[in-house]
Amino acid sequence: METQWVTEPPHAAMDRRPRKRPRLTWDMPPAIPPPKGPGSLYSGQKFVIGAGSNYVFPTYYYPPAPRYASPPWRGDDKDGHYVFAIGENLTSRYKILSKMGEGTFGQVLECWDMERRELVAIKIVRSIHKYREAAMIEIDVLQKLARHDIGGKRCVQIRNWFDYRNHICIVFEKLGPSLYDFLRKNSYRSFPIDLVRDLGRQLLESVAFMHNLRLIHTDLKPENILLVSSECIKIPDYRFLSRPAKDGSIFKNLPKCSAIKLIDFGSTTFEHQDHSYVVSTRHYRAPEIILGLGWNYPCDMWSIGCILVELCSGEALFQTHENLEHLAMMERVLGPLPHHMVSRADRHAEKYFRRGMRLDWPGGATSRESMRAVWKLPRLQNLVMQHVDHSAGELIDLLQGLLRYDPAERLKAHEALQHPFFIRGVRRYV
Template identity: 80%
Template sequence: METQRIVEFPHKNMDKRPRKRPRLTWDMPPPLPPPKVLPAIYCGQEFGNGGIPNFSFPNNMFYRGISRNGSPPWRPDDKDGHYVFTVGESLTPRYRILSKMGEGTFGQVLECFDNEKQEVVAIKIVRSINKYREAAMIEIDVLQRLARHDIGGARCVQIRNWFDYRNHICIVFERLGPSLYDFLRKNSYRSFPIDLVRELGRQVLESVAFMHDLRLIHTDLKPENILLVSSEYIKVPDYKFLSRSAKDGSYFKNLPKSSAIKLIDFGSTTYEHQDHSYVVSTRHYRAPEVILGLGWNYPCDLWSVGCILVELCSGEALFQTHENLEHLAMMERVLGPLPQHMVVRADRRAEKYFRRGTRLDWPDGATSRESLKAVWKLPRLPNLIMQHVDHSAGDLIDLLQGLLRYDPVERLNAREALRHPFFTRDRRRFGYSL
């Protein structure tokens, strides 16, 4: 199955975050014009043994100043600081570029072949811009911390290696399957069966609980950042389409052959003791305390999990919006009015969303008729779930009402959510039921 990974990087205040380790260098760009012979000196770090590989090159490896099996000639980055590459060439002598997997604000993800380990890996090549480089160094610290505690590597993507190549931080990961978002997109946004949603939700919450136990907050949970371990899938009848024309095969939908998943993208992950005043999370999965400027902590991850579960069982994002007032209006439409004690504490930037400081300025503050329609068409949460779920709807609704509580103090934490009847009442021992 074709996979793409488009990862957003929401932070604009990464300069506030301290750098965690000294910068190391591999193959830095030489002064223009570049010299004919570009030395290749490995200064990366192999995770696990901390050693530095000792490459030895035969005398005939270099020909007219260019390594036959090593790095390509130096070339400038594009105007946005992205690394410019060609499929088939090498990224250091160790990695051969096979394809481009995705691109985001942070940089690019390339599928590469590891000549040393003889395996396919994914390499995240970060843009050569300081704030993204600094965020990448923090991500490396987080990944190594997670790997030390994630025995068996079942919860989070595993880091294989990292190095600094021509002013680009490169992070080498195990190769996984498509994201849940990409799977939904390739499947025409058809929802997952409730038993699969249960299994996926359980794994996400176990991963979140694991991170929170390590005093880490992911802050950017979304279907794009949850990857299936395998790309294999099966076709099953889609009973919602059986009565329609079957010429295009629409009565079938795809389901992953394995429900195993892992979290990715820890470039936004924050330690408990760090500054929690800036805006976090991708818009659709952003908690109300973030929008209101009340500060945030572990509960912001659980709000995101609630939004993800709704999306998996409905096929569509719960809050499809790009503007704060409309977002808050959607929340009130689905979940009821915001608590007054949160409204009166909103920061100055959020005060404009309320009339006389207490009531949401809606619909008077709507920017367009389309915005009004987008809010009006949303049903209450119980009705929304019952439109898509047959059995287990009551348990799922109760779980979501706990994950989507406005007040973060009252919101379920990850361990509490895992003990909810939605996961314990009818637990399958042998995977999800089709």
């Protein structure tokens, strides 16, 4: 699996769809060239600088390090990311094979576990105090999940953890690509409704499991849902059979197996902890968070609603980067915000509303492009019917329950699992 959170240009065949949102490119420092010269310590290795580097430097010929030797000591990069070389060891047990992804927390490496003789994914956290603290909390959550997740079917399994050169390293089982990566590599072509049904059922089962343990994920999104297997099959894309896509493709890929697991519990909180700060990635953030009303379990359910729309359409439901536009998009798709929520908005959110508690839109829009982005959005019912051939009515009803503004009225995970969309769709995707 190769995960690169970079800005993608719109695919030629998707020219009618909105431009994909940036993926943390602001978080990536520029690549630093490797040391040069015949006596360079790193010659003979593929050298990678920290989390921001998407470039693997060419191999120089030099005798490789002994199999179980630790790599030479070297400093972290300027942002506290671990600097590594492809092919060297991480402790004497793990051999680094490739970089899988990166983010604000640090980076994820694909490694070979020489003791258990299996592929693993190792999350190497930045050597900064707040990220180290967050990593220790994540380890507590992962261990709690592992104790209760018999068979390890719902959440990624922690294999091990250790503190290496001031970096917390968490060892996970190796899984397949994220749902976002699968969509991206498939030109953002939507999943069939039966597959969406199966993925949605598993996602709700995993979240219900977490909520029963009094845990709130707070960062559910396609990037944090991984397929267990990387295998896929190619099938005809019937939308393009009579008119090939602009890239000439009339086929799309589908996962061979639909099994998924949740990952990234770095933002997971317990029910009793403070719930006043901002959580969730922008596109999947619930209205109560934007309005500063506090949040709880229902914020996960809002995110699931957004995810289901994305899986059946290929595009994020709310592609925005600022609060007023986000609220305007919500009203465009779902109708006006309820007055009882607007009246309780905190002082940071008050500026988004005019007297009479109406959203300051389009008067407060920052640009014509922003206004167009809101105006072109269809109502939820129309959006679903554009992409779903059967079960559209049941899916719309489910989404209306998941995307209710008032968190007290939003469907709970166990309630959503009893919805006709899942009960009547008994055929399981293989």
